Amino acid sequence: MAVLIKGKSITCSQYSRDHYLRGRENERITLREVLGFATKDPDEALRMIELSAKGTKCKKPLYSVKLNPEPDRIWTKEEIRRAIKILEENLGLKDHPCVVVEHKKHGRIHFHVLWSRYHPDGGPARNMGNDYAIHQKTQRQIEKEFQLRPMMAKGRDFKQWEVEWAKRYGFDIFALRQQITKDFNGVKSGQEFMDAMKAKGCVLCRGDKSQFVLILPWGQHKALSSMIHGRPTKAVLRRAFADIDIAKLPTVPEGKAQVKATLPKIKRKPPQRNAHVKHVKRRSTQAASWRGAGSLITSRRPKSLSSPTMAATLMTEAAARQITQREMFPQGERGEKPAFASRPGYIDVGEIPSGRAEAAYKEEFDKWQGLIDATASDPSLSKDQRLAAVAALSLRQKAAAKAVRKQVRNEEKAIAKAAHRAKRILLGRPESPQQQ
Numbered sequence: 001m002a003v004l005i006k007g008k009s010i011t012c013s014q015y016s017r018d019h020y021l022r023g024r025e026n027e028r029i030t031l032r033e034v035l036g037f038a039t040k041d042p043d044e045a046l047r048m049i050e051l052s053a054k055g056t057k058c059k060k061p062l063y064s065v066k067l068n069p070e071p072d073r074i075w076t077k078e079e080i081r082r083a084i085k086i087l088e089e090n091l092g093l094k095d096h097p098c099v100v101v102e103h104k105k106h107g108r109i110h111f112h113v114l115w116s117r118y119h120p121d122g123g124p125a126r127n128m129g130n131d132y133a134i135h136q137k138t139q140r141q142i143e144k145e146f147q148l149r150p151m152m153a154k155g156r157d158f159k160q161w162e163v164e165w166a167k168r169y170g171f172d173i174f175a176l177r178q179q180i181t182k183d184f185n186g187v188k189s190g191q192e193f194m195d196a197m198k199a200k201g202c203v204l205c206r207g208d209k210s211q212f213v214l215i216l217p218w219g220q221h222k223a224l225s226s227m228i229h230g231r232p233t234k235a236v237l238r239r240a241f242a243d244i245d246i247a248k249l250p251t252v253p254e255g256k257a258q259v260k261a262t263l264p265k266i267k268r269k270p271p272q273r274n275a276h277v278k279h280v281k282r283r284s285t286q287a288a289s290w291r292g293a294g295s296l297i298t299s300r301r302p303k304s305l306s307s308p309t310m311a312a313t314l315m316t317e318a319a320a321r322q323i324t325q326r327e328m329f330p331q332g333e334r335g336e337k338p339a340f341a342s343r344p345g346y347i348d349v350g351e352i353p354s355g356r357a358e359a360a361y362k363e364e365f366d367k368w369q370g371l372i373d374a375t376a377s378d379p380s381l382s383k384d385q386r387l388a389a390v391a392a393l394s395l396r397q398k399a400a401a402k403a404v405r406k407q408v409r410n411e412e413k414a415i416a417k418a419a420h421r422a423k424r425i426l427l428g429r430p431e432s433p434q435q436q
Contacts, residue, residue, distance in 0.1 A: 002070055005065060006066045008063075009128050012047075012049050020064075027105060028104040029101065037097050045097070049062055055400075096126070097115070097392075101114070176216070178229075180227045190242065201259070204255075205254070210225065214227055357409045365401040
C-alpha cells in the first residue's frame with residue numbers, strides 16, 4: 001500500500017487537542033507546520049478554530065486527515081508538503097488554516113493534517129461530505145507523482161471500534177490479519193486452514209452474504225476475505241477450500257456462542273463523564289441558584305421556588321438585573337399600580353429602556369475592532385503576518401460578539417420566566433402540574 005488517506009470532520013475539544021498534540025500511545029510527536037494562523041503554537045491555533053465556531057451552528061469546525069505512508073519509504077519534507085497541497089486542492093480547502101503533526105506509533109510514521117473548515121476571508125463552514133472518493137483520487141495522484149506502488153486492495157481499513165474491541169481482550173487485529181494471511185498462503189487444504197484457525201481461537205463459519213465468515217477470538221465476525229491481505233475473491237476461496245463441505249460449517253450465531261463460551265469476563269470501568277452527568281443531574285434538583293454574574297439555572301425548577309422567601313429573592317435579583325416594571329407586573333389600562341403592589345416582596349424597578357443584547361454586541365465588537373486596528377498597524381510584523389493576524393482576529397471578533405449577545409438574551413429570558421413565576425406566587429395563583 002503506497003499511502004492510506006482517511007479523514008472526517010471532528011470537534012475542536014480538549015480531547016481532540018490532547019489526542020493530536022499529546023497522545024500517550026505515540027512513541028514520538030513532531031510538529032511539522034502551523035499555517036495561516038497569527039501564532040505558531042498549535043494548541044492556541046486549534047483554540048482559535050474552536051472560537052471561530054462559537055455562536056454558529058457548526059459543531060465540528062475541524063477537518064482531520066490521516067496520511068499513512070508505506071513503512072518502507074521515508075518521505076522528505078518537500079514530498080509531505082506536496083502531498084498535503086494535492087489533498088487540500090482536491091478537498092477545496094486551499095488557503096484554509098491548518099496544523100500538520102507527525103506521529104510515530106508502533107515504529108510506523110504517519111501524519112495528521114488538521115484544517116479549519118472556515119476560510120480566512122469569511123463565509124460558512126466548508127461542507128466535507130462525500131469525501132471518500134476524493135481520498136481515493138488523491139491516493140492515485142500521489143502514487144503516480146511519487147512513483148509509488150499502487151494499493152493492494154480497495155476499501156477502508158479497520159474501524160477504530162474494531163481495534164479497541166480487540167485490544168480490550170489483549171489482541172492486535174492487525175497482527176492477527178498478518179498471521180491469517182500467512183496461514184492462508186502456506187496451507188495445502190481447507191482442513192489444515194481450519195486447524196490453524198482453531199489453534200488461534202478463531203472459528204470458520206458459513207455466512208449469508210459472504211460464503212466464509214471468521215469469528216475472531218474476541219467474538220467479532222468478519223468476512224474471511226477481509227482478514228487476508230489482497231482480499232481474495234469468492235472463486236479463489238472456493239478453490240482453496242474445495243475439500244470443505246460448506247453445509248457442515250456452523251452458522252455465525254453458533255460460532256459466536258462457541259467463542260463467547262471461552263472468553264473471560266471483563267469488568268468495564270464506567271467513563272468519568274458519567275459521574276459528571278450524575279453530579280449535574282443531582283445539582284439540578286436543588287433550589288435554583290445564581291451564578292457569579294447572576295444567570296439563573298432554570299433547566300429544572302424545584303418545588304422550593306413556591307416559597308415566599310424565594311419569591312422575594314427572585315424579585316430582588318430581577319430588580320438588580322434591571323428588568324422593567326412592565327415586564328414583571330403589567331399595569332392597568334390607566335397606568336395605576338396593581339392591587340398587589342402593597343404586598344410584601346413587591347419591588348418597583350421602574351422603566352428601563354431595552355436593547356441590552358445589542359448594546360453588549362456592539363461593545364464587544366468595538367473592543368475587538370480596536371485590537372484589529374492596532375495589529376494592522378503594528379510595524380514589528382511583516383505584511384503576511386499582519387494579514388494572517390487580522391484574518392484570525394476578525395473571525396474571533398464576530399464569534400465573540402455573537403456569544404455575548406446570546407448570553408445576554410438567555411439571561412433576560414431566564415429572569416423574565418423567574419419574574420413571571422414570582423408574580424403568580426404573590427398573586428396566590430395555583431401552579432399548573434407542569435410547573436410543580
